Amino acid sequence: MKIFFSSILFVIALLGYEQKDIDKLLKNEECKSCDFSNANLSGLDLSTFEIQDSNFQNANLSNTNLFMSDLEGSNFTNANLENAIFWKSNLRFTNLTNVQAKQVNLKGANLQNATLKNSDLSSSVSWKANFTDASIERTNFNNSELGDAKFYHNNLSNSNLENTILWKTKFKDTILTQEQCSHAKNEEAIFLEDVICQ
Amino acid sequence: MIKTILLFLFSLNLLNAMQITDDIIFQNIYKQQQNSNKIVLMLYSAKTCPQCAYMKQKVFKNNEVKNFMNKHFILLEKDINKDDLPEGFDYFGIPTMFFVDKEGKQIAKIIGSSRSEAFLKQLKNIMEEK
Numbered sequence: 001m002k003i004f005f006s007s008i009l010f011v012i013a014l015l016g017y018e019q020k021d022i023d024k025l026l027k028n029e030e031c032k033s034c035d036f037s038n039a040n041l042s043g044l045d046l047s048t049f050e051i052q053d054s055n056f057q058n059a060n061l062s063n064t065n066l067f068m069s070d071l072e073g074s075n076f077t078n079a080n081l082e083n084a085i086f087w088k089s090n091l092r093f094t095n096l097t098n099v100q101a102k103q104v105n106l107k108g109a110n111l112q113n114a115t116l117k118n119s120d121l122s123s124s125v126s127w128k129a130n131f132t133d134a135s136i137e138r139t140n141f142n143n144s145e146l147g148d149a150k151f152y153h154n155n156l157s158n159s160n161l162e163n164t165i166l167w168k169t170k171f172k173d174t175i176l177t178q179e180q181c182s183h184a185k186n187e188e189a190i191f192l193e194d195v196i197c198q
Numbered sequence: 199m200i201k202t203i204l205l206f207l208f209s210l211n212l213l214n215a216m217q218i219t220d221d222i223i224f225q226n227i228y229k230q231q232q233n234s235n236k237i238v239l240m241l242y243s244a245k246t247c248p249q250c251a252y253m254k255q256k257v258f259k260n261n262e263v264k265n266f267m268n269k270h271f272i273l274l275e276k277d278i279n280k281d282d283l284p285e286g287f288d289y290f291g292i293p294t295m296f297f298v299d300k301e302g303k304q305i306a307k308i309i310g311s312s313r314s315e316a317f318l319k320q321l322k323n324i325m326e327e328k
Contacts, residue, residue, distance in 0.1 A: 165311065167256055
């Protein structure tokens, strides 16, 4: 009997999220400080939803529509965000560590103070995205469209900016490698002040 | 009765639907002998769209792209805020580039922006598959 109950508890722990949180989210279009870890939210339309300070660790949000949603302070560590739409959404203070986000749409998204570490944002569409004060480490932006985006107070020197569109992208108080600097200049990026090419 | 009204509205809509071949600029392009083998690149964009501006101000002005476009394509610009799309053409986002032959048949479509090298490759593929 003990083994039976232990197994149930183990399965619940593996699931992570609570169904009541998903039901609440879909019914009220908001759920603050909720637990969606390990949940499969793939392909859902969550546009304009308010889901601040929530836990999306290991969740599947591929192809999910989060247009203009408010996700401030949420944790997406290890989540699958491939092809998801975050157009004009609020991603301030989010944790995007180790996310798989190929072809994610971040057009006009606000990523101020977000954490991007070992994240794959290759082939993303991130025009006009705001990365001010974001902590960016070993992040792959290869082939991404970062035109008109803002990179203020960042260190991008160990991230991949190869083949990116950097047209009118603004850099200020940012550390780049020599290679990244010459690519940015070729792309007609705008160096405002204190950009270090090392 | 309702069916009759719907049928009437439907046929009215069909009558109003403009074909690309009805477009005066499109017609004028193919009136010129030197354009007879070229493909129309119809760019559907807007003044406020940064991706459209990038394509027009950076990519189309790249020397290799410009030369290839001059040789094989004629640019026809349409504004999302002013121009209706012709019958049979649809778009999801801007910029959308429709490639149209002189019979008015859409032979390819590119959605979104890309860097000059990638865009040139796409143009070459369109010419190969033509």
